[in-house]
Amino acid sequence: MKSLSLSCLVLAVVAVAGSSRLQDPCTPGYCSQVDCRGSPTPEQCQEGFYDPAGSKCGCCPSCTVTMPMFGECSKNGETSSVSEILRLCPSLGVCFQGRCHPLPR
Template structure:
């Protein structure tokens, strides 16, 4: 193993870490304090979110303002 291989391996690991952290940040919306007063939520019915596999999380949607159908884990 030469210096080039080791350098490329370290660079690849660093780039992978940056990519993982960037993806995580992009999925998290930045929510201003008054966002819920400006967001329109679509109502979710029990028919759209059938039990026992799912449940309605009242604050699971955008910035915690809207209900969301969530699949139970396990």
């Protein structure tokens, strides 16, 4: 009986740990809501994803990737993957609010 209880406990812990890994902490369109080019505050970034260097939100690396000027950089409100952005957007720019913008000089 004791081993059965221990088995159930181990199974429950594994199930909880597995489900938390599957959850994506970034909501759709999150990168387009936070301007990652500046120095976002911890309040602007979801908990646990604030980059102390201030260059980007940890869960949104594509916010600071290079883009084409004034092109689309998101699909259905979600920012494209870094590899997809680099393929579609070879020129320098920044993805903000679903559009590509030139980098400030």
